[in-house]
Amino acid sequence: MNISSVVVRCKPEDLEEVLRSLEESGMCDVYFHDETGKIVVVIEAEDVKEEVFKMKAIQSLPKVLSAELIFSYSDEWAMAKEYLDRNKERVPEILNDENVKAEDIKYQGRVPKWV
Incomplete structure (x- = not known):
């Protein structure tokens, strides 16, 4: 099991749309966001391959400027x-x-x- 925290960034005016996309994606849980367009999500995956797949999918969501891995735990x-x-x-x-x-x-x- 892998658990990772990722900071997703978007323009402030796109925040609600990106939050909705993240929540509907089923790839992560949204834990925090602020008005500047920074969003903290947590990814759970069975292995590194799935973790990377989910992160790349998040990076490719419309209006996402970046998604960067901040912390990762792997058993x-x-x-x-x-x-x-x-x-x-x-x-x-x-x-x-x-x-x-x-x-x-x-x-x-x-x-x-x-x-």
């Missing part, structure tokens, strides 16, 4: 960490040794064969 990182934790015994010791400097590690193969 995909948590899943990756879980995977690495489950497979930590397959990672060469040198990669977990805090006393070894990265520049002293000589790469001589493919990491995927270990993980």
